[in-house]
Amino acid sequence: MxxxxxxxxxxxxxxxxxxxxxxxxxxxxxxxxxxxxxxxxxxxxxxxxxxxxxxxxxxxxxxxxxxxxxxxxxxxxxxxxxxxxxxxxxxxxxxxxxxxxxxxxxxxxxxxxxxxxxxxxxxxxxxxxxxxxxxxxxxxxxxxxxxxxxxxxxxxxxxxxxxxxxxxxxxxxxxxxxxxxxxxxxxxxxxxxxxxxxxxxxxxxxxxxSRDRSAPVLLPVDGELVAVGAAGALVLGDGRRRPVRSDLDTLAPGGGVLGGHDGSVLSLASGR
Structure with missing residues (x-):
């Protein structure tokens, strides 16, 4: 869940x-x-x-x-x-x-x-x-x-x-x-x-x-961002690149794009 x-x-x-x-x-x-x-x-x-x-x-x-x-x-x-x-x-x-x-x-x-x-x-x-x-x-x-x-x-x-x-x-x-x-x-x-x-x-x-139902996803939850299934990816935004360190990683807000190191886009999250 x-x-x-x-x-x-x-x-x-x-x-x-x-x-x-x-x-x-x-x-x-x-x-x-x-x-x-x-x-x-x-x-x-x-x-x-x-x-x-x-x-x-x-x-x-x-x-x-x-x-x-x-x-x-x-x-x-x-x-x-x-x-x-x-x-x-x-x-x-x-x-x-x-x-x-x-x-x-x-x-x-x-x-x-x-x-x-x-x-x-x-x-x-x-x-x-x-x-x-x-x-x-x-x-x-x-x-x-x-x-x-x-x-x-x-x-x-x-x-x-x-x-x-x-x-x-x-x-x-x-x-x-x-x-x-x-x-x-x-x-x-x-x-x-x-x-x-x-x-x-x-x-x-x-x-x-996300790309499909089983792909990594970046979720807005209670004013924070939670990356799911995305260990090793990056959260991009506000001129920063923040690493995702585990398959369930909570990050402070500041970017609504989950991406790979090759520049690929994995997920988008609402900023609201």
Whole structure:
């Protein structure tokens, strides 16, 4: 069990996946079953420019025992953003600034998606930035590529999340790779309760991202950082490189990036 603050526990989530409701190849039930087989506790279903899948998520989640978080990937040729929460349809034809305002007013959460992903890179001007950023996406194939981390650090105070962006099986994208860890109320146990708890955890900024569910991870816990399974790695930030000396090492805050000596990125942690 991962170390967490009192009253909280960490759950494994993938915050980006698609079904037949847009351009995915799987039904909601097939995606839910795949999430369970991948060891995930929660999965955001984020079909493109539609919320037609929302009405079916809760029942499928109960059937398979996984929290299916309602989402919509607001999709344009200048960039994509995930709107999380059962908040109704967000009009992709409006300026991106309107997405930020609309999602916030309806009580949802907006994330800039895969900001450095070739023709899907983020190019919308924004007056106000959304609270989340999909820093880690399945297009991040080379762990030594520092572009996503540099973008995140320059972007500001965005809570880091990650998502596989799975559309179909067999295309080299695995559900849960990357894994977004969310610290949720430990009392949340049913899929319905866990959907609410995951959204609350995201809103509070209680996140970490790792390459997959079994990879080393850097967790924010009670104002400190805890590196798990990362002996010999480095925590980077504030111009410092601090060594991780054991597989369960608590460090003072001061950096949200867990990296290898070869420059590879192993995990990201929220600074909140």
């Amino acid at each position: 991962l170390p967490a603050a009192p009253g909280l526990r960490w759950v494994a989530a993938d915050l980006h996946a698609h079904t037949l409701h847009s351009d995915g190849a799987l039904t909601i039930d097939e995606l839910a079953a795949l999430a369970v087989s991948a060891g995930l506790d929660a999965l955001a279903v984020t079909d493109h420019n539609t919320v037609s899948h929302h009405a079916h998520l809760a029942e499928a989640g109960r059937r398979y025992g996984v929290a299916l978080v309602p989402g919509q990937e607001v999709t344009t040729d200048l960039g994509h953003a995930n709107a999380f929460g059962d908040i109704g349809w967000v009009d992709f034809r409006e300026p991106a600034t309107a997405w930020v305002r609309t999602v916030a007013e309806r009580g949802g959460l907006l994330s800039v998606n895969h900001p450095l992903a070739a023709d899907c890179a983020w190019r919308h001007p924004l007056v106000e930035r959304p609270p989340l950023a999909e820093v880690w996406h399945s297009t991040w194939h080379a762990p030594e590529w520092g572009g996503p981390v540099a973008w995140w650090q320059a972007w500001g105070d965005a809570v880091p999340v990650g998502g596989s962006d799975l559309h179909r099986v067999g295309q080299g994208v695995e559900l849960g790779s990357p894994t977004t860890w969310v610290a949720v109320d430990e009392a949340a146990s049913t899929p319905d309760e866990l959907v609410t708890a995951v959204l609350d955890g995201l809103a509070a900024g209680r996140t970490a991202v």
